[in-house]
Amino acid sequence: MIRIRLGAQGLGSVRFAVSPVGSAGDLLSAIGSSASTLAPPWRTRTTHALSRHRLGLLAVVGAGGPRGYAPDFLRPEPHAFQTDIDTALHQIATTPHDRIRYELTAAVGGHSWDPDSSRPAPRQLLGALDRGEDHFARRLADEMARFWHAALAPSWSAVRARLEADVTARASDIAHCGLAETLNRLAPNLEWHDGELVIHLLPGSVHQLTLDADAVIMTPSVFVDRAVFCAAEPPGAPDPRAPLIVYPAAKADCLPSAQDHPLIGAMRLKLLAELSQPRSTTEIAQRLYLSPATVSYHLQILHRAGLVTRTRRSRHVLYQRLGGTKPGTR
Known part of the structure; x- marks a missing residue:
């Protein structure tokens, strides 16, 4: 369970954003951990993009992540309602060194909440890190760019329209029933209770985290069916950022064709x-x-x-x- 304590000021700073690179990350994560939940055209396009363009490092780091963890710097904090893909890729490529080292500690050494994990870090990840943080960040940004253009760009107009429509609907909900009730409606495992946003994790998860935050960013996604938490910032984290929660966009069929967009x-x-x-x-x-x-x-x-x-x-x-x-x- 993850608890984000906001209080009145933090609740007033909750905002929504549409993220193209975040959607690409959600697609990668889905193909790595729950491919059966994707529509067949998405599965085909994603696996084809990864193999044809030889995006091995991105597959290791982003498709579920080594040891089940995808580093948060692959999903840069959106500073506006919509951030274009080139800006987001630049954010990835210029991630500060200490942030990369901080986030990849879990990828190489295991989660602090899973210290008994004995799975070794993938050799491809270790080999890329041996060439330094600058090379690592630039290579991931390059592979994410190729993945974006091959897998998601052909359908981005339709996907973006659905995400924008979702946020528009949430704005209407806020006007009619308030922000707290709207947050309770975003995902089955997300609730607002006693000044906290609570994310219930999958059964069997031992992850427990409570943190204070001055703001939260909410991003809809067509590739998730539960709320997903990104960017945990315990005290002392370098280059801190606002917590980000990915939630499922309003139900609709979303296939890789603009003509099929509902x-x-x-x-x-x-x-x-x-x-x-x-x-x-x-x-x-x-x-x-x-x-x-x-x-x-x-x-x-x-x-x-x-x-x-x-x-x-x-x-x-x-x-x-x-x-x-x-x-x-x-």
């Missing part, structure tokens, strides 16, 4: 119903009695998901549903 919410269904022919943001807003800003926001998400086309005619940008078919039909 529509989330009645609003976007209404918009698609209006787009059997090209229409501008202003025209749709007038037809549905909405503000142009609201329509523009939803159209941007539909466009990134690959569900509508966008063309410019004179001074107007026109949107149209792909194929001109009715929503929900093929």
